[in-house]
Amino acid sequence: MANLYRHLPSVDAALAALLEDPELALLPRLLLKDLVNDTFEALREDIREGSIEDPAGLKLDVLLPGLRVAVRSGARPHFRRVLNATGVVIHTNLGRSILAPQAMEAVSDACAHYSNLEFALETGERGSRYSHVEPLLCRLTGAEAALVVNNNAAAVMLILDTMAKGREVVVSRGQLVEIGGSFRIPDVMEKSGAILREVGATNRTHLHDYEDAINENTGALMKVHCSNFRVIGFTKEVSASELAALGQKHDLPVIEDLGSGSLFDFGGGALDEPTVQQAVAAGLDVVSFSGDKVLGGPQAGIIVGTKRWIDKIKKNPMNRALRIDKMTLAALEATLRLYLDPLTARRSVPTLKMITATADELKVRARRLKNRLGRDLGDTATVDLVPGVSRVGGGSFPERDLPTTLVTVEPSTKMAADELKARLRDTTPPLIGRIEDDRFCLDPRTLEDKEFQLASAALQQVLNAE
Ligand SMILES: *Cc1c(COP(=O)(O)O)cnc(C)c1O
Numbered sequence: 001m002a003n004l005y006r007h008l009p010s011v012d013a014a015l016a017a018l019l020e021d022p023e024l025a026l027l028p029r030l031l032l033k034d035l036v037n038d039t040f041e042a043l044r045e046d047i048r049e050g051s052i053e054d055p056a057g058l059k060l061d062v063l064l065p066g067l068r069v070a071v072r073s074g075a076r077p078h079f080r081r082v083l084n085a086t087g088v089v090i091h092t093n094l095g096r097s098i099l100a101p102q103a104m105e106a107v108s109d110a111c112a113h114y115s116n117l118e119f120a121l122e123t124g125e126r127g128s129r130y131s132h133v134e135p136l137l138c139r140l141t142g143a144e145a146a147l148v149v150n151n152n153a154a155a156v157m158l159i160l161d162t163m164a165k166g167r168e169v170v171v172s173r174g175q176l177v178e179i180g181g182s183f184r185i186p187d188v189m190e191k192s193g194a195i196l197r198e199v200g201a202t203n204r205t206h207l208h209d210y211e212d213a214i215n216e217n218t219g220a221l222m223k224v225h226c227s228n229f230r231v232i233g234f235t236k237e238v239s240a241s242e243l244a245a246l247g248q249k250h251d252l253p254v255i256e257d258l259g260s261g262s263l264f265d266f267g268g269g270a271l272d273e274p275t276v277q278q279a280v281a282a283g284l285d286v287v288s289f290s291g292d293k294v295l296g297g298p299q300a301g302i303i304v305g306t307k308r309w310i311d312k313i314k315k316n317p318m319n320r321a322l323r324i325d326k327m328t329l330a331a332l333e334a335t336l337r338l339y340l341d342p343l344t345a346r347r348s349v350p351t352l353k354m355i356t357a358t359a360d361e362l363k364v365r366a367r368r369l370k371n372r373l374g375r376d377l378g379d380t381a382t383v384d385l386v387p388g389v390s391r392v393g394g395g396s397f398p399e400r401d402l403p404t405t406l407v408t409v410e411p412s413t414k415m416a417a418d419e420l421k422a423r424l425r426d427t428t429p430p431l432i433g434r435i436e437d438d439r440f441c442l443d444p445r446t447l448e449d450k451e452f453q454l455a456s457a458a459l460q461q462v463l464n465a466e
Contacts, residue, residue, distance in 0.1 A: 087443025090394025103334040110330035145310035155288035155301030160192035167219025172205035175224040225259035244283030260396035261289020296351030297335035366405035380463040427458035
């Protein structure tokens with residue numbers, strides 16, 4: 001065994017051979033050397049474990065193809081593009097919303113050039129970064145004032161810190177949600193210094209439950225959108241307008257964490273979520289929602305409400321620590337401008353386009369994807385269509401199924417579906433799909449037409465390697 005180590009080529013010889021490949025020669029030498037060292041370390045481990053016994057397997061020209069693959073894959077950026085074929089539109093693990101072309105262009109402009117980020121072009125004096133989106137948000141939502149912070153979690157924290165620090169906030173027991181990533185309403189409340197006052201029961205909360213809890217230390221009444229679950233059966237929830245009226249009667253502000261917060265009216269049916277406009281019209285004092293959920297913009301926490309309260313929130317020193325950067329601002333303004341015409345928004349904002357895609361459209365697109373894969377994959381796989389459902393995701397529209405047509409891919413080698421799914425995570429770009437009834441499936445809802453070719457190439461990479 002000791003002998004085998006001596007058959008390993010030198011790192012320098014391996015490096016020299018790799019550098020003959022012009023693509024690899026472009027890599028920083030230090031990185032290349034580290035990657036080669038890692039591969040050699042793995043080879044020594046194989047020798048130690050006895051899984052390599054023949055010295056012929058350690059010749060440089062035998063090792064070279066494997067080395068090239070290892071170096072190429074090790075040199076890829078860690079954060080990279082993937083193909084989302086899961087059918088989950090707002091997939092938090094896959095980056096939530098993708099931006100409209102108009103928003104991408106605005107981001108690219110904002111980061112490549114100087115801008116009037118905090119400069120008033122009219123007066124030549126210092127301006128406010130929020131001036132770029134506040135009037136737009138007011139026009140779109142009907143609110144008097146608006147503010148944007150890093151994300152909706154930050155928005156909720158900032159709102160509570162400003163409006164209810166050291167005072168009680170009355171919330172229904174049915175709305176004490178955890179949305180994942182350790183964001184739980186009771187914990188956020190505690191961290192912000194507000195005191196949670198739970199009322200009602202898990203399934204039913206009445207207006208008098210809120211009213212009975214009001215005392216001299218009450219700071220606010222709050223509603224939270226039940227993002228990722230649904231209470232069905234014998235239930236009762238107090239509406240935004242009832243709660244707003246109660247707040248007015250007792251001179252208490254009423255807050256709502258809308259979660260996803262849509263500016264687009266999906267027109268009921270399966271997608272019967274209240275819009276931000278409706279929440280504002282109901283008379284709530286302050287409403288917050290995410291920029292990258294149903295809105296389809298960049299990560300952001302948008303706060304709209306009465307001038308009186310928004311002014312107070314703007315002055316909170318915590319606001320400075322949660323402020324958004326210029327790229328977010330550029331993407332958000334461009335996205336919001338699309339909403340000035342709802343039809344344009346539906347056509348151009350990818351998240352809206354994917355959510356509103358009809359079953360018929362998806363059937364046509366699924367057929368197109370199936371034909372392409374059938375042609376490209378030849379006899380390496382069987383490609384078929386089955387009816388299925390997609391989900392909006394991102395904690396919006398829980399338990400609401402969106403009808404779709406899935407494209408199934410079954411390798412002729414009888415490779416198991418979960419094996420195929422795992423191997424597709426290592427293709428360029430990775431193809432992320434899902435398994436239904438033991439078959440690997442692609443949902444065209446979240447794949448763009450121009451990605452069909454990449455999805456096919458990813459499948460070929462795996463199936464042809466077999
Ligand atoms: C998603 C969500 C949040 C957090 O929003 P982020 O923008 O992810 O920080 C807060 N509250 C509710 C109800 C949510 O659904």
